Amino acid sequence: MAGLFALLGLSSPQVAGLLAAAVLTLCVWRRYFSPISDIPGPFWASFTRLWHIQRILKGDQNLELIRLHDKHGHFVRVAPNEVSVSHPDAVRKILAAPLRKGDWYKVVAFPDGRFVNPMSATDPAVKNELSRHLAPAYTLPNLLRSEGNVSNVISLLFNWLDKFSASGEPIDLDKFFTFTTSDVIGEVIFSKQFGFLNEGRDIDNTIANAHPQAAYVSVAGFFRWFHVLCLSNPLITWLGVTPWGHLINTAMAAIKDRQANPDAGFDALAHWLSALEANPKMQLHEVHSAAFNAVAAGNETVAAALQAFVYYMIRHPNAWERARAEVDAAGIQGLASFADAQKLPFLQACIKEALRIFGPASMGLPRVVPKGGLTIGDRTLPAGTIVSVNIWVIQHSKEIWGPDAREFNPDRWFREDAASLEKYFIPWGMGYASCPGQNIAKIELSKICATLVRDYDIRQVDPKHEWTWKANFTVTPENWPCYVKKRETI
Numbered sequence: 285m286a287g288l289f290a291l292l293g294l295s296s297p298q299v300a301g302l303l304a305a306a307v308l309t310l311c312v313w314r315r316y317f318s319p320i321s322d323i324p325g326p327f328w329a330s331f332t333r334l335w336h337i338q339r340i341l342k343g344d345q346n347l348e349l350i351r352l353h354d355k356h357g358h359f360v361r362v363a364p365n366e367v368s369v370s371h372p373d374a375v376r377k378i379l380a381a382p383l384r385k386g387d388w389y390k391v392v393a394f395p396d397g398r399f400v401n402p403m404s405a406t407d408p409a410v411k412n413e414l415s416r417h418l419a420p421a422y423t424l425p426n427l428l429r430s431e432g433n434v435s436n437v438i439s440l441l442f443n444w445l446d447k448f449s450a451s452g453e454p455i456d457l458d459k460f461f462t463f464t465t466s467d468v469i470g471e472v473i474f475s476k477q478f479g480f481l482n483e484g485r486d487i488d489n490t491i492a493n494a495h496p497q498a499a500y501v502s503v504a505g506f507f508r509w510f511h512v513l514c515l516s517n518p519l520i521t522w523l524g525v526t527p528w529g530h531l532i533n534t535a536m537a538a539i540k541d542r543q544a545n546p547d548a549g550f551d552a553l554a555h556w557l558s559a560l561e562a563n564p565k566m567q568l569h570e571v572h573s574a575a576f577n578a579v580a581a582g583n584e585t586v587a588a589a590l591q592a593f594v595y596y597m598i599r600h601p602n603a604w605e606r607a608r609a610e611v612d613a614a615g616i617q618g619l620a621s622f623a624d625a626q627k628l629p630f631l632q633a634c635i636k637e638a639l640r641i642f643g644p645a646s647m648g649l650p651r652v653v654p655k656g657g658l659t660i661g662d663r664t665l666p667a668g669t670i671v672s673v674n675i676w677v678i679q680h681s682k683e684i685w686g687p688d689a690r691e692f693n694p695d696r697w698f699r700e701d702a703a704s705l706e707k708y709f710i711p712w713g714m715g716y717a718s719c720p721g722q723n724i725a726k727i728e729l730s731k732i733c734a735t736l737v738r739d740y741d742i743r744q745v746d747p748k749h750e751w752t753w754k755a756n757f758t759v760t761p762e763n764w765p766c767y768v769k770k771r772e773t774i
Contacts, residue, residue, distance in 0.1 A: 314364045319666040325352065325361030333363045333506050340502045343754030346646040346676035353677055358661055366670035368648055370677045371661045372684055375707060378651050378660075378673050379714035382408040386650030386670050388505035394569075394576040396516040397508075401573030403581075406652075408716050415720065417559040417566050418574045421552035424723045428622060429550055431727065433471045435619050437464065438732055440481040442619075445740060445768050454745050454765040457594060460484075462491050462587040468728055469582040473552045473575060474538035494584060498757035502647060535575045552578070578721060584758050585644035586725045589711075591761045592642035593635060593733050595751060596692040598742055603694060607631045611738040620738075625730035631737065633697035635729050639711040640679045641692050646755035648672030649713060675710055676755075684708050741769045 315321060315330045329335040339345040349368055352360045358371040366386075369378060385406040390397070393404040402418060405411040420426065441464040448455040463480035470478040479487055486492055504511040514520075542553050556571045597603045607630055616624045625631065650672040657664045658671065665671060682689045685696070685705065696702065712719040719725075736742075744766050751764035 318364065320361060320365070320367055320669060323359050323361040323367055324356040329362050330364060336362050336366075337503050337506065340647075340756055341499060343756060346674060346755045346759070349648070349674050349677050350680050353681075359663060362648070362672070363670070365668070366648075366650065366672055367665060368672050368674055368677065369660060370674075370681055370683075372681075372708070373660050374671075374673045375678060375710060375714055377658065378671050379649060379710065379717075381651075382716060383651035383654060383658075383671075384408065385411075385717060386652060386672070387508065388650055390508055391501055391505035391511055391516075392577065392580075393516060394573045395521045396518060397512045398518065399569040399573060401570065401577060402720065403577050403717075404573075412716060414570065417563055417570065418556060419720060420559075421555035421574075422720045422723055424726075426552075426555065427472060427723050427727060430472050430475075431622060433475065434468055434727060435731070437467045437471050437477060437481065438728075438735070439619060440464075440467070441732070442735065442739070444481070444484060446770055448768050449740070449770040452767070455768055456762075456765055457742075458587065458591055458760075458762050458764075459486065459491065461590045462583055464732070465586040465590070465728060466491070466579070466583040468586075468724070469579055470534065470538075471551075472724055473578050474535065474542065475551045475553075476534070476538045476541075478534050491583075495754070495756070495760055498584070498760070499754075502757045532576060532579065535579050536572070539571060539575060581719070582721050582724060584760055585719075586728050588642070588644040588753075588759050588761060589635075589639055589725065589729060590732060591751075591764075592638040592644075593729070594736070594742055594766075595761070595764065596638055596641060597634060597737070598744070600692060600694075603634055603692075604737055604741075607634055607733075607737040611734055616734065616738065620731050620734035622727050622730050625734040628734060629698075630694065631734055632730070633694040635733055636697055636709065637692055637694045640685075640709060641690070642759065643675045643679055643711045644758050645675050645711070645713070646759045647757060648674045649717070673710075675713070678708055678710060681708075739771050741771060742766050 318330075321330070326335050336345070339348050349360065349362070352362075353368070353370040358369060358374075360368045360370075362368045385408075387406060389406055390404050392401070393399055394401060400410065400414065402411050402415045405414055441460060444460055445455070460481075463484070463486075467477040467479070467481050470476050478490075480491075504515075539553065542557060553571070553575070556574055560566050560568060560571055597607070607628075610628050610630045611620070614624065614628060650670050653665050653667050653669040653671055655667045657666050658669075659665075660671075678684065680689050685708070688696070696705075712722040712725075744764055749764065751761050753759055753761040
């Protein structure tokens with residue numbers, strides 16, 4: 285490049301001047317002449333993605349987007365070529381439609397960028413074809429065949445709650461809920477727990493390391509060239525030094541063990557290996573990717589939902605007592621089954637409301653406007669524009685949910701308009717790219733929450749202290765120690 289400039293007779297100051305002029309021209313075009321230049325948003329977002337990156341790393345992108353939509357309306361420009369949309373039609377026209385996903389999703393290719401998986405695939409047809417072999421493992425009937433093993437894991441959680449109840453020491457529910465959801469994933473996917481609950485500790489700092497890893501993935505998706513250069517390339521795969529820690533190492537070991545012992549158990553891995561054997565076009569890396577995505581996405585998200593349930597329930601005037609009375613009246617004995625918990629309408633309303641007010645996923649869900657543009661409300665967005673729907677924005681919309689949209693109110697699910705609101709309840713996403721593991725989450729939430737409200741009283745060490753959390757790839761609460769007390773008469 286330097287030789288080219290020399291041939292053109294350009295000095296270093298002249299080259300610097302040309303580059304500066306090019307950057308300035310690009311900024312002016314993005315700000316004033318782009319097809320979406322009239323859409324309001326942060327000043328710096330019209331020039332660069334760095335505004336969005338800063339909010340992700342700060343951990344408040346979800347709240348900032350809510351604030352911006354409150355201020356500017358249905359359309360907010362969050363990057364030079366991305367518009368966040370809060371219009372009620374956005375769920376149907378963006379998420380439920382078969383639009384190509386934004387390139388951000390490619391960051392979750394595993395073990396490196398050569399291997400596309402259902403989450404990293406941006407073409408709906410490719411995604412659906414990849415999911416065809418993997419999705420049957422996540423159907424509710426198949427997952428419920430492992431409910432006994434899930435119950436064994438959950439029982440370990442309640443053993444820990446009993447110990448803290450007896451000692452009177454405060455418990456960090458964020459840790460023990462994450463231990464539980466991680467071990468449930470291990471059991472459901474591999475018939476092999478990861479060991480967190482057995483040891484009662486964060487093995488190899490896996491959970492602690494997940495937070496910076498999630499922040500990295502959130503940002504690296506916008507700079508995929510950097511991700512491929514540093515981590516997601518054939519050399520790193522060959523060296524076997526991917527920095528995903530205990531969960532992935534255990535998952536990969538479980539896959540190898542199962543291949544040597546195919547009759548070890550009925551679980552998701554059994555489905556995948558069976559599909560691998562039956563379909564010559566399917567490759568082993570698809571099983572690896574499915575395992576990686578399951579353990580990466582299935583622990584902190586469900587743990588956050590469990591925390592939200594407890595946090596908002598114990599701060600509500602009477603929700604815990606009402607849910608307990610409902611469980612008592614149902615006569616449920618022992619660890620609640622999924623089927624029994626489904627018959628508790630108020631408890632299920634509380635779980636839904638916790639997921640609505642504190643959805644575990646905080647990133648926008650980007651899609652690409654197809655040829656011919658996309659009309660939402662009174663606005664037509666040009667082809668190639670990235671349009672994103674943020675779950676928090678939709679589920680906190682006063683336009684959709686009413687003036688109490690930002691309050692925890694389980695009774696909203698018993699109002700006359702509750703059925704019409706279901707289409708805006710999207711904690712697991714919507715459409716072809718919705719979370720494949722949501723049935724696992726529903727089983728865990730139902731069983732744990734029903735048993736929890738029946739058997740335990742929980743209060744914060746400092747009831748006036750509001751918890752803290754960060755919203756990177758997922759929302760991770762922390763810093764709200766609690767006292768737990770086993771109920772004396774049940």
